[in-house]
Amino acid sequence: MEDKQLKAVITEETGRIDKVIVQLWPEYSRSKVQHWLKKQVVEVNGQVVKSNYKVQPQDEIVIQIPVATALELVPENIPLEIVYEDQDLLVVNKPQGMVVHPSAGHSQGTLVNALLYHVKDLSTINDVVRPGIVHRIDKDTSGLLMVAKRDEAHLSLAKQLKDKTTTRKYIALVHGVIPHDKGSINAPIARSKVNRQSQAVDEFGKPAVTHFTVLERFKSFTLVECQLETGRTHQIRVHMKYIGYPLAGDPVYGPRKTLPGTGQFLHAQVLGFTHPTTGEYMEFSAPLPENFQETLASLEK
Template sequence: MEKMVHTIAEREKGDRIDKAISSLNADWSRTQVQQWIKDGDVLVNGKPVKTNYKCAEHDVIEISIPEPEELDAIPEKMDLEIYYEDGDVLVVNKPKGMVVHPAPGHLTGTLVNGLMYHCKDLSGINGVLRPGIVHRIDKDTSGLLMVAKNDMAHESLVNQLVENSVTRKYKAIVHGSIPHDYGTVDAPLGRDPKDRQSMTVVDNGKHAVTHFHVLERLGHFTFIECQLETGRTHQIRVHMKYIGYPLAGDPKYGPKKTLDIGGQALHAGILGFKHPRTGEYLEFEAPLPGYFDNLLEDLRKNG
């Protein structure tokens, strides 16, 4: 493991530790440095600090630069539906039923496996099992994802997500007939204390806002479009359940008697963001998958 020692100069006094370190090497992104700090690879005057530590003049910073880990996930040839690609970013339409990234004990068949075969250059900020992955959608949710091909692009796209400036619109079918045409759910989300594998609305949860409008009423179901203002885990699924209109087919948050469609009827159809290098706004739209179109037709006939 390579080590580096740096003494804080007067001009760096008051800078956050992650900013001070990332400025030492053009190849070190701030997000990467923050992970080093969290992992205890950065000491200030011999002691670990938090990422928001403000530097003082003459502080001695000792950085233990981790060896790059070898990627354990295996590249696999897949028929990926690529909507856009250049040297910095890639947009892919993930099918329903595909997991986004590998997990220990489950290293094959994921979107990451296919991306690794498709292109060798993916950002390394998220580590060995999630290269290039900036945001996720659930296994049984279909739709568009942006993927970073280098750390600069990764950091830019993550910052856009944090600033809530990425356009993310989803189509969904929910149980019940929503009487009003437009609505907003503003309710904080966190782990369900009764089931750590699920999310729920909790007082001390993370800020979460979902806007929705009705596209079509289908008897006992409603076809809606949701726009995310924030991007919390299972946000649309939990928010729609919270207001009494759970997603059709949802095995976790839906009613016991729901549609047997192999998971929630949810499609990430529109994705827009500023290109990390040029600043140009790009927006993409993926049509509804076949199963979703067929379900709409069935509900129009029988709903």
């Protein structure tokens, strides 16, 4: 398969090359662009440039994006709960334990494998192992995800996420009894310097904001609704640990297993966005999974 090429001649945008590229192609993140620069696949006027290059008017930018071909995607007849679907997009309710897209160690059984079986067309904005995927939730987080079928819809949904105009509400069970009814956590997040497989609050990290509301208090736990303003990796898990109330069942950020079940008690319950074609605001809700409901019932007793 041939590499994907992006090409543009600069008319107005000037400044650092990475910032200009993100302005030209907002579907790609700044970190992705910086990765391309390190891989030397970004050329200006026929010459490979580094991240400190300053773009000038009439510069021609060409990016040769290597297409990932190492993983072969296989459609799999995996049960999939489709909450909504039309010609542009669909909303799915991902079960706990399912990985969103194939990666090293997870080549099968993912949401993408299921989508390829159940859905005829998926957007091609992302690389070949992530068709249709606009955003992700962790393997052991259940709940709602929007999936794009057309590239135009993908770009619109991705822009809404970037502009913070979507609605994303999660239900989480955390250790400890939170005394106040509401709160906001504004703490930047970056990859942990201690454990490179996890994230941590870091003053030099990316901005991250989580708002929470207490729904119910138990003897040693609190049920909260968390609303994301940003979407950093593991954001709710990191933020709740940061304020001293880590998620129950979280194998990375929480205390050792204290409740029956596998993985953190975190569910993406509400998802809202503006439809890319109709302009209508749409909002969907998914009930808590059975194991989550059973745990709450046992805590109430």
